[in-house]
Amino acid sequence: MKYVKDHSLSFTRKLLPWTIYSILPLAIFRLYFYPLHFPSSSTDFLPLSSSTTITTTNSFSSFSPPLSPPSSSSSSSSSSPEEEIANESPPCDYTNGKWVRDKLGPIYNGTTCGTIKDGQNCISHGRPDLGYLYWRWKPNQCHLPRFEPFTFLQLVRNKHLALVGDSLARNQLESLLCMLATVSPPHLVYAQEENKFRRWSFPSHNANISLYWSPFLVKGIEKSNNGPNHNHLYLDHVDERWAKDMDQMDMIVLSIGHWFLHPAVYYEGDSVLGCHFCSGLNHTEIGFYDVLRKALKTSLRTIIERQKGKEIDVIVTTFSPSHFEGEWDKAGACPKTKPYKESEKLLEGMDEEMRRIELEEVEEAKLTGKQNLGLNLEALDVTKLSLLRPDGHPGPYMYPFPFANGVPDRVQNDCVHWCLPGPVDTWNEIFLEMMKIWEMSRRKAGQ
Numbered sequence: 310m311k312y313v314k315d316h317s318l319s320f321t322r323k324l325l326p327w328t329i330y331s332i333l334p335l336a337i338f339r340l341y342f343y344p345l346h347f348p349s350s351s352t353d354f355l356p357l358s359s360s361t362t363i364t365t366t367n368s369f370s371s372f373s374p375p376l377s378p379p380s381s382s383s384s385s386s387s388s389s390p391e392e393e394i395a396n397e398s399p400p401c402d403y404t405n406g407k408w409v410r411d412k413l414g415p416i417y418n419g420t421t422c423g424t425i426k427d428g429q430n431c432i433s434h435g436r437p438d439l440g441y442l443y444w445r446w447k448p449n450q451c452h453l454p455r456f457e458p459f460t461f462l463q464l465v466r467n468k469h470l471a472l473v474g475d476s477l478a479r480n481q482l483e484s485l486l487c488m489l490a491t492v493s494p495p496h497l498v499y500a501q502e503e504n505k506f507r508r509w510s511f512p513s514h515n516a517n518i519s520l521y522w523s524p525f526l527v528k529g530i531e532k533s534n535n536g537p538n539h540n541h542l543y544l545d546h547v548d549e550r551w552a553k554d555m556d557q558m559d560m561i562v563l564s565i566g567h568w569f570l571h572p573a574v575y576y577e578g579d580s581v582l583g584c585h586f587c588s589g590l591n592h593t594e595i596g597f598y599d600v601l602r603k604a605l606k607t608s609l610r611t612i613i614e615r616q617k618g619k620e621i622d623v624i625v626t627t628f629s630p631s632h633f634e635g636e637w638d639k640a641g642a643c644p645k646t647k648p649y650k651e652s653e654k655l656l657e658g659m660d661e662e663m664r665r666i667e668l669e670e671v672e673e674a675k676l677t678g679k680q681n682l683g684l685n686l687e688a689l690d691v692t693k694l695s696l697l698r699p700d701g702h703p704g705p706y707m708y709p710f711p712f713a714n715g716v717p718d719r720v721q722n723d724c725v726h727w728c729l730p731g732p733v734d735t736w737n738e739i740f741l742e743m744m745k746i747w748e749m750s751r752r753k754a755g756q
């Protein structure tokens with residue numbers, strides 16, 4: 310077992326509180342499968358501009374509204390995008406910053422966007438404090454613009470964007486759909502397996518956005534009430550439920566993490582590599598850090614091998630911290646109503662380790678794929694900014710009006726996912742800035 314490292318067991322011991330959270334609440338599984346109601350919309354969309362693919366356009370003026378430059382400092386606003394690229398100004402570091410008050414609030418309304426999963430629709434579930442809606446992420450060195458739905462749609466014109474992963478991928482997708490819906494209504498064109506696989510089209514821009522349920526990215530058999538007690542993961546096989554469609558994808562957002570905490574048996578080649586939380590089975594406990602690493606490695610390698618010169622943007626959304634402070638089934642499990650200050654909460658423990666592994670694997674994949682023309686690979690580093698948002702989870706408002714009859718003895722709390730609108734909207738703001746930078750470097754290369 311060459312991959313078993315001495316420290317993996319002690320990591321697991323340190324993580325006991327986390328792993329307990331992962332096995333105790335079977336009901337938490339409902340979070341991942343909660344049904345969603347999708348009201349269809351028939352509103353007309355806004356007029357189209359040119360249908361030219363943007364990658365072959367070499368003038369910024371074809372954008373309406375114009376594509377704003379990725380500002381690397383507030384003083385750079387006077388230089389044109391072309392100058393910025395010519396100057397090779399370093400891209401903004403969105404990782405480090407702070408949450409500042411923002412009077413403007415979200416660009417969409419949680420009671421009117423029809424694509425929010427019930428359990429994350431905190432406003433319509435009666436969450437009384439709405440202060441958590443009025444914060445904006447301020448990176449230390451630059452300005453993060455508000456989400457511009459039109460610009461996003463221009464950048465995905467004639468493209469297929471796929472979000473692949475677990476329920477946090479879905480959280481990110483639903484934030485994106487709500488923000489885009491403020492300018493162009495999405496049409497649900499495909500839904501299967503209790504909404505685990507869905508596709509929306511934006512006819513205004515001939516764009517598709519889809520969701521692929523794949524909580525490990527690699528082939529896996531998920532534990533279930535009438536199936537195995539452990540997840541079974543095949544670390545050297547990509548999950549073909551998403552990978553088989555790769556040739557039709559132009560942008561892929563991968564988002565995984567929390568499912569690796571669950572009990573599992575891991576396979577590599579023809580043999581069992583080890584397991585996690587598997588007392589009663591005669592396998593070696595190896596924790597989940599190396600397993601997450603292998604799963605990402607297999608997935609990114611598969612993308613690199615199958616890309617074959619096609620233009621494709623790949624983003625790995627980093628680990629999204631949860632904020633359980635009390636017992637998950639008691640009132641007050643994640644009771645904060647304000648963000649942490651930067652100095653108040655350090656990135657450490659499992660959050661730090663999961664993020665580090667993801668960043669390292671993205672860097673390694675960049676090296677492996679550096680000969681691949683047309684391939685962009687980047688991490689969307691949301692771990693720290695999300696860590697500072699203990700106020701952004703549904704908590705008890707995963708269910709409607711949980712305290713309508715007083716405070717019950719038992720109340721389930723979701724301190725993993727995020728209210729919509731909420732902090733995930735910021736993830737997509739950064740995602741858009743990354744897309745702008747890629748688009749500009751493509752244009753530069755095409756000039």
Ligand SMILES: *[C@@H]1O[C@H](CO)[C@@H](O)[C@H](O)[C@H]1NC(C)=O
Nearest residue numbers: 417418419420421432439442
């Ligand atoms: C959302 O829209 C509804 C209906 O227009 C309105 O009553 C409500 O105040 C809005 N909520 C927020 C948080 O803006």
Ligand SMILES: *[C@@H]1O[C@H](CO)[C@@H](O)[C@H](O)[C@H]1NC(C)=O
Nearest residue numbers: 467468469498510515516517
């Ligand atoms: C969007 O999906 C439809 C099928 O639902 C397909 O016919 C079309 O080619 C796709 N468009 C893009 C740009 O991927």
Ligand SMILES: *[C@@H]1O[C@H](CO)[C@@H](O)[C@H](O)[C@H]1NC(C)=O
Nearest residue numbers: 310581588589590591592593
């Ligand atoms: C557990 O595995 C070891 C080593 O493979 C083997 O010697 C032992 O017999 C196994 N025990 C059980 C109960 O299967």
